[in-house]
Structure formats: C-alpha cells, structure tokens
Amino acid sequence: MTLARGYKALLEAAEREIVTVPAPEAAALHGDAEVLFVDLRDRRELEREGRIPGAFHCPRGMLEFWIDPDSPYHKPVFAEPRRFLFYCASGWRSALAAQTAQQMGLPGVAHVGGGFTAWREAGGPTEPVAPR
Numbered sequence: 001m002t003l004a005r006g007y008k009a010l011l012e013a014a015e016r017e018i019v020t021v022p023a024p025e026a027a028a029l030h031g032d033a034e035v036l037f038v039d040l041r042d043r044r045e046l047e048r049e050g051r052i053p054g055a056f057h058c059p060r061g062m063l064e065f066w067i068d069p070d071s072p073y074h075k076p077v078f079a080e081p082r083r084f085l086f087y088c089a090s091g092w093r094s095a096l097a098a099q100t101a102q103q104m105g106l107p108g109v110a111h112v113g114g115g116f117t118a119w120r121e122a123g124g125p126t127e128p129v130a131p132r
C-alpha cells in the first residue's frame with residue numbers, strides 16, 4: 001500500500017509550521033504561571049510513566065473538541081491567555097497536535113521536542129499518577 005502522505009511527511013510538514021521547544025528549555029519554563037503543559041498521552045501511559053507536575057491531561061483524541069469553544073466538550077482552560085506546551089511520549093503526537101491546534105487558531109502553542117522521554121533525560125521533574 002502506498003499512502004499519499006505517510007507519517008514522516010506529516011511530521012516534517014508539522015515541524016516546519018510549529019514551534020519546537022527542546023526539553024531542557026521546556027524544563028526551564030516549568031513553574032511559569034503563563035505556561036500550561038498539556039499532556040496528550042493516554043491515561044494508561046500517565047499511570048505507567050508519571051507526568052510533568054501540574055500538567056493538564058488532554059487525550060489526543062479529544063484535542064480539537066476541547067479547544068473549540070463551540071464544541072459541547074470545550075474545556076475553558078484552552079480559552080485562557082496562556083502559552084500551551086504540548087507533549088506526548090516522544091514528540092510525534094504532540095507535533096501533529098500542535099499543528100492542528102495552531103491551524104484552529106489557538107494562540108501560543110508549541111510542543112516539547114522528544115516529549116516526556118526527553119523531558120526525563122533533561123532532568124525535568126515528574127510525579128506519579130495513581131491508577132483509577
């Protein structure tokens with residue numbers, strides 16, 4: 001099967017359009033009240049790996065619906081005048097998500113290059129997430 005655009009092409013296009021914040025720089029932004037870290041991973045990943053303290057959990061599948069104020073699923077946090085720093089496990093989902101959010105018009109979006117893996121390697125703080 002040959003796809004018109006595979007995941008590598010999608011990621012390359014996204015990376016050209018979005019802002020990528022390297023994990024060490026992202027770690028330096030942790031605790032800044034203007035910056036909201038948005039965790040796009042699945043709940044099971046959070047429970048297994050932990051998360052960035054204070055991160056807002058938005059499963060990737062709900063992103064567009066939580067951002068859009070016209071959606072019945074809208075989350076007011078996305079209407080706040082914050083910088084939104086998306087992250088996932090390794091930076092792929094967050095790149096595509098940041099591109100989509102940017103295309104929707106959400107201001108101040110960027111993503112953490114290398115995701116939670118790079119965050120941990122950079123010595124960023126983490127906290128456990130209890131299973132439900």
Ligand SMILES: O=S(=O)([O-])[S-]
Nearest residue numbers: 089090091092093
């Ligand atoms: O989280 S991911 O970058 O592996 S899609």
